[in-house]
Amino acid sequence: MSVRQAVRPGGRSLRVQQAVHAAVGELIAEVGRDALTVPQVAQRAGVTSSTIYRRWGDLATLVSDVARRSLRTDCPIRLTGDFATDLAAWAEMYQDEMDSTPGRNMVRDVLRGWDGTTAACALLEAVRPVVETILTAAGPPVGLSADRVIDAVVAPVLMRLIFADAPLPAGLAREAALRVAAVARTNVPPS
Amino acid sequence: MSVRQAVRPGGRSLRVQQAVHAAVGELIAEVGRDALTVPQVAQRAGVTSSTIYRRWGDLATLVSDVARRSLRTDCPIRLTGDFATDLAAWAEMYQDEMDSTPGRNMVRDVLRGWDGTTAACALLEAVRPVVETILTAAGPPVGLSADRVIDAVVAPVLMRLIFADAPLPAGLAREAALRVAAVARTNVPPS
DNA sequence: ATCCTAACGCAAATATATTGCTTTTATCCC
DNA sequence: GGGATAAAAGCAATATATTTGCGTTAGGAT
Structure with a gap:
């Protein structure tokens, strides 16, 4: 039921993994996630169903595995060194990326x-290094940890994406970023 | 695939619903969520599998339906009228309730x-009236909406519950509540 | 009381998931 | 290179779950 990281990282195992991942991507595009089945993926990938069941456990795990690999973990933001500016820019980009069709699907x-039960997923871990980069580039504001920033900026986006009925308000993440940056500034002893 | 609210709210339909819900609760306690199957639930409830498939679509939807009903929507907090105090007390209770085994399972x-695709679920809607009650009892602080409070207090709890590896830090929600209350205070013109 | 039909039961047909055993083939070690 | 080893895949039989057509039951309305 759990994803085993392929003990053998190359050769046939790798080819099977690539074929299956590609098949999932193609078939989701063709028939949609809801109509996807394991036997279908197996046939398209040229493997047997039992291979998929043994390696991934079930369809949800497989699709989840594929989805994770589409996460971008880099920070395509040009850092200015000003905390409020950088964080706001990144927050806006983050919200746009998550609140898109591929983002929501992921x-x-x-x-x-x-x-x-276990750790949910890499969704947060992909975000932390970026936030830390922004923090250190800014040198970093008093009393602000990456956790605090993620709680303030990322959490509302994810929560509303999942649980809220209404679409995300434009500027939600950006304003949260500016707010948390402003609070940090008030904590700085005024020289 | 979607839950049809029983068009007939009484009689046999109701009895079937109650029997099925009860069976789900019992069997989850006995064999665990992961070993639960539709035929198993059907047998325990004294109905046929096709009844369950036609009415709920699949096991996940059924279990989700049952889980939603275990949400408590009332506010068991004695309101003092002081915003920071009331919100912090509720936040602490909320975190404890969500960060428990039944809470996480739910x-x-x-x-x-x-x-x-559609609205996620009632998890947030159950929370909003409570927050609004606390806000109005406090009369309400300048520049604070229920949304803002939920973003600040509830979002980090839910996000970490789902996506974070580490257990919830003690006092996470309480401190977030105090922080948002403090910010609100600074927005009030100093009489 | 009688009609109407949503909801259920039954059972056959289909689809999906599991498993024992065999075969292939990376990888390791000489 | 060449052989030993075991992980991973294939195959096929089996078990389990899901879907579906059709007849039946019993709320709820007239």
């Missing part, structure tokens, strides 16, 4: 493969 | 039944 797919 | 079950 969140949905990752959650469907979640087993509920 | 979140997990609700998400597993999520179809990813």
Whole structure:
């Protein structure tokens, strides 16, 4: 039921993994996630169903596995060194990226493969290094940890994406970023 | 695939619903969520599998449906009228309730039944009236909406519950509540 | 009381998931 | 290179779950 990281990282195992991942991507585009089945993926990838079941456990885990790999972890923001500016710019980009059709699909797919007990997924871990980069570039504001920033900026986006009925308000993440930056500034002893 | 609210709210339909819900609760306690199957639930409830498939669509939707009903929506906090005090007290209670085994299971079950497109679920809607009650009892602080409070207090709890590896830090929600209350205070013109 | 039909039961047909055993083939070690 | 080893894949039989057509039951309305 759990994804085994392929003990053998090359050769046939790798080819099978690539073929299966590609098949999932193609078929989701063709028939949609809801009509996707394991036997279908197996046939398209040229493997047997039992291979998929043994390696991934079930369809949700497989799709979740594929979805995770579409996460971008880099920070395509030009850093100015000004904390409020940098964080706001990144926050805006983050919200746009998550609140898109592929972004929402990815969140949905990752959650469907979640087993509920172990660590949820890489969704947050992909975000932390970026936030830390922005923090250190700014040198970093008093009393602000990456955790605090993620709680303030990322959490509302994810929460509303999943649980809220209404679409995300424009500027939600950007304003949260500016707010948390402003609070940090008030904590700085006024020289 | 979607939960049809029983068009007939009484009689046999109601009895079937109650029997099925009870069976789900019992069997989850006995064999665990992961070993639960539709035929098993059907047998325990004294109905046929096709009844369950036709009415709920699949197991995840059924379990999600049951989980939603275990949400408590009332506010068991004695309101003092002081915003910071009341919100902090509720936040602490909320975190404790969500960060328990039944709380985490509920979140997990609700998400597993999520179809990813429509409104996620009642998890947030159950919280909003409570926050609004606290806000109005305090009369309400300048520049603070229920949304803002939920973003600040509830979002980090839910996000970490789902996506974070580490256990919830003690006092996470309480401190977030105090922080948002403090910010609100600074917005009030100093009489 | 009688009609209407949503909801259920039954059972057959289909689809999906699991598993024991065999075969292939990376990888390791000489 | 060449052989030993075991992980990973294939195959096929089996078990389990899901879907579906059709007849039946019983709320709820007239």
